[in-house]
Amino acid sequence: MEIQKLNDLPGKTIERLSQYRRILFNSINQGKTNIYSHELAKMMNLTSVQVRRDLMLIGYSGSQSKGYIIKDLITLIGSIIDSKNPLNVAVVGMGNLGRAITSYFSGKRERLSIVAAFDNDTQKIKRIIAGIPCHHINKIKEVAPEMNIQIAILTVAPQGTMEAARMIIDAGIKGILNYTSVPLTVPENIHLEEYDIITSLEKLAFFVKQDID
Amino acid sequence: MEIQKLNDLPGKTIERLSQYRRILFNSINQGKTNIYSHELAKMMNLTSVQVRRDLMLIGYSGSQSKGYIIKDLITLIGSIIDSKNPLNVAVVGMGNLGRAITSYFSGKRERLSIVAAFDNDTQKIKRIIAGIPCHHINKIKEVAPEMNIQIAILTVAPQGTMEAARMIIDAGIKGILNYTSVPLTVPENIHLEEYDIITSLEKLAFFVKQDID
DNA sequence: GTTAGGTTGATAATTTTTTAACAATATTGA
DNA sequence: TCAATATTGTTAAAAAATTATCAACCTAAC
Numbered sequence: 243m244e245i246q247k248l249n250d251l252p253g254k255t256i257e258r259l260s261q262y263r264r265i266l267f268n269s270i271n272q273g274k275t276n277i278y279s280h281e282l283a284k285m286m287n288l289t290s291v292q293v294r295r296d297l298m299l300i301g302y303s304g305s306q307s308k309g310y311i312i313k314d315l316i317t318l319i320g321s322i323i324d325s326k327n328p329l330n331v332a333v334v335g336m337g338n339l340g341r342a343i344t345s346y347f348s349g350k351r352e353r354l355s356i357v358a359a360f361d362n363d364t365q366k367i368k369r370i371i372a373g374i375p376c377h378h379i380n381k382i383k384e385v386a387p388e389m390n391i392q393i394a395i396l397t398v399a400p401q402g403t404m405e406a407a408r409m410i411i412d413a414g415i416k417g418i419l420n421y422t423s424v425p426l427t428v429p430e431n432i433h434l435e436e437y438d439i440i441t442s443l444e445k446l447a448f449f450v451k452q453d454i455d
Numbered sequence: 456m457e458i459q460k461l462n463d464l465p466g467k468t469i470e471r472l473s474q475y476r477r478i479l480f481n482s483i484n485q486g487k488t489n490i491y492s493h494e495l496a497k498m499m500n501l502t503s504v505q506v507r508r509d510l511m512l513i514g515y516s517g518s519q520s521k522g523y524i525i526k527d528l529i530t531l532i533g534s535i536i537d538s539k540n541p542l543n544v545a546v547v548g549m550g551n552l553g554r555a556i557t558s559y560f561s562g563k564r565e566r567l568s569i570v571a572a573f574d575n576d577t578q579k580i581k582r583i584i585a586g587i588p589c590h591h592i593n594k595i596k597e598v599a600p601e602m603n604i605q606i607a608i609l610t611v612a613p614q615g616t617m618e619a620a621r622m623i624i625d626a627g628i629k630g631i632l633n634y635t636s637v638p639l640t641v642p643e644n645i646h647l648e649e650y651d652i653i654t655s656l657e658k659l660a661f662f663v664k665q666d667i668d
Numbered sequence: 669g670t671t672a673g674g675t676t677g678a679t680a681a682t683t684t685t686t687t688a689a690c691a692a693t694a695t696t697g698a
Numbered sequence: 699t700c701a702a703t704a705t706t707g708t709t710a711a712a713a714a715a716t717t718a719t720c721a722a723c724c725t726a727a728c
Contacts, residue, residue, distance in 0.1 A: 253658065254715065260657040264636060278675070286638045287647075290675090291717060298677060306724045323657055325664035331656070338555030342610075343652055344615055345551065350653065354660050371680045392663055395656065397555075417663035419656055423477060425499050433662045434500075435655055439556055440563070442650050443544070443608065443632055444473040447567050448586065448632035449646045450605055451538035467685065491705070503705090504687060511707060519694045519705040681718070688711070689699085696703080 255296050256323060261286060262296070263319045266312050272283055278309035328353045332392045332415070334397030334406050335359040339421060343395055345372040357389050362402070379409060386413040393417040400424050456656045468509050468626040469536060474499060475509070479525050491522035531587070537566045543604045545628070547619050548611030549574040549589055552634060556608055558585040572604050592622060599626040613637050 251259075265285050269277055279297070280290035297303075297310070302318050304310040331347075333340045336359045344356050359376040361367065366376045377385050385391070394410045396403065396418055403424040410418060417433040420426050423440045464472075478498050482490055492510075493503035510516075510523070515531050517523040544560075546553045549572045556571050572589040574580065590598050598604070607623045609616065609631055616637040619657045623631060630646040633639050636653045 252715070256661050257654050260654045261638060264653070265638070271609050280675090284640065287640055289717070291719095292715095294676065295678090295716085304676060306677095307720085309675075311633050323661050325660060327664075329660050329664060329667075331660075338551045342551030342555055346497070346652065347656070351657075354657065392667065393656075393659060415660045416636075416666060419659050422648045425474060427497065427500055431489070433659060435659045437650060437652075437655050438474070439559065439650075440477070441470050441473045442648055443606075444567065445562070445631050446606060446618065446632050446646060446648045447538060447542050447544075448469050448536050451540075451542060453629060454542075454605070455539045464686070471717090493705090502687070504689095505685095507706065509688085517706065519692090522705075669728100670712085671726105673724105673726090675724080678721090679719085681716105683716070684714080686711105686713070689709085691708085692706085694703105694705075696701105698699100698701085 246356060249298070251299055251322070252326070255299055257299070258286070258288070258292075259295055259319050259323055262293075263316055263323075266316050266319075270312050270316070275312055276310060277312055277315075278318055279304075324351075324353045326353075328355065329370040329393060330357045330389055331393040331395060332356070332358045332360060332382070332386065332389075332391045333374070333395045333397060334360045334379065334382070334410060335396060335422075336363070336366050336371055337397060337399070340395070340397040341372050343397065343421075344374055348373050356395075358385060358391060360385075379406065382409055383413045391415055393419065395419045395421065396426075397421045464512055464535075468512055470503070470531050471499070471505075471509055472513070472536055474535075475506075476529055479529050479532075483525050483529070489521040489523060489526075490525055492517075494522070510511055525616045537564075539566075541566045541568065542606060543568060543570045543602055544606045544608060545569070545571045545573060545595070545599065545602075545604045546587070546608045546610060547573045547595070547623060548594065548609065548615070548635075549576070549579050549584055550610060550612070553608070553610040554585050556610065556634075557587055561586050561660055569608075571598060571604060573598075575611075592619065595622050596626045599628055606632065608634065609639075610634045 262282060279293040282289040283293045300318060300322055302315060332354055333344050347356050356374055359371060359374045360379045360382050361376055362379045367378045369376055392415060394415045396406060398406045399420055403422040407418060407426050411432055420436045423438050426434060428434050469548045477497060492506040496506045513531060513535055515528060530644040546557050546569055560569050569587055572584060572587045573592045573595050574589055575592045580591045582589055605628060607628045609619060611619045613635055616635040620631060620639050624645055633649045639647060641647050
């Protein structure tokens with residue numbers, strides 16, 4: 243096998259590894275100890291080839307008889323996608339979406355935690371929302387370094403997006419997960435992922451309408 | 456130009472068309488009437504080549520001097536991605552995420568509207584939440600055809616995902632936008648888009664940690 | 669034993685998506 | 699007028715991602 247540097251795995255593979263792990267946790271909770279590529283594939287709507295290819299890329303080998311050992315695979319995936327030093331995340335924008343993400347995520351991962359929230363609504367400041375203390379966005383430059391925050395999830399209203407992003411970057415945060423519908427432009431050294439809900443709905447609508455129109 | 460059937464445009468192009476249009480709306484509100492490919496590209500973090508290529512695929516031509524006429528381009532994009540007959544959308548799961556999506560989306564599109572919500576929490580039933588009437592999920596099979604619902608946005612808790620999906624499909628809905636972290640398997644004739652928030656965060660974390668570990 | 673069935677791991681082929689290259693055209697300014 | 703500049707549209711190349719293929723191997727059944 244060609245030696246694949248683990249830190250330049252394809253982005254799509256990283257996404258799938260995260261999902262494999264989630265499924266593997268479920269399987270282990272159901273008492274399974276081993277799993278075949280086609281089983282994993284079925285649960286993820288993939289082909290078994292793709293599962294095996296992904297696992298090949300991370301250098302994991304199974305056995306022909308038992309497939310993959312779930313426990314080991316979980317550990318290996320963790321060693322690749324989890325950070326050694328825990329990463330701290332802030333939610334910027336504590337509206338419905340921010341709260342949804344916060345409460346959904348809280349306590350789910352060991353090495354990736356939402357530790358703070360920011361908002362510009364003074365009603366929300368100093369309150370604990372979904373278990374997380376909420377600060378005024380103006381304080382982000384002080385709070386982020388104090389709490390060692392490396393990632394921000396951006397869930398503010400569209401008109402506030404650019405300004406919020408500017409403040410996030412100014413606070414020294416290196417990763418932004420943008421859930422607003424405003425595309426961002428960021429400096430090269432900032433990692434950016436965009437997940438726009440409206441786009442996803444319009445894309446789906448496009449394919450659905452083909453059956454109708 | 457090779458003739459490109461508009462209904463088999465690449466999925467990625469569809470996504471971008473939706474985003475182009477959003478940006479174009481903004482530009483027109485700011486008083487612009489024309490736009491160059493590189494301007495559009497900058498706002499979307501793309502190259503101008505990609506913009507031009509996308510527009511080529513939908514058969515739109517600009518001029519060398521003035522670039523593209525925003526109004527015309529918006530119209531053309533609409534004629535491609537919007538449905539002739541309006542599409543009706545239901546939100547299944549009226550927690551924080553469901554409410555966030557509902558309130559965010561309400562009134563934004565003419566031919567794509569959230570018209571109903573479903574939940575299994577009796578507290579929520581019969582109430583109007585974010586402007587949308589909320590029904591018990593058990594009623595979906597009656598309500599969906601009555602209201603002519605073609606798309607469901609799935610935002611229930613993980614453990615309820617499979618069951619909810621089953622009911623959605625059983626109600627004759629042909630498109631599912633899955634925002635839960637549970638991968639779905641659906642029949643071939645059902646259109647499915649998966650957007651998992653945890654995956655997106657873990658992917659971003661992977662790239663951020665490279666700078667740290 | 670040995671054959672049949674099923675699985676992994678790896679390479680190759682294919683498809684999809686992005687990026688490069690460049691001719692054609694329009695505008696501006698000397 | 700004509701060169702310089704800037705833009706579009708298109709084809710070609712490259713890169714990324716997926717899918718096909720198949721040898722090697724293990725197990726179980728006979």
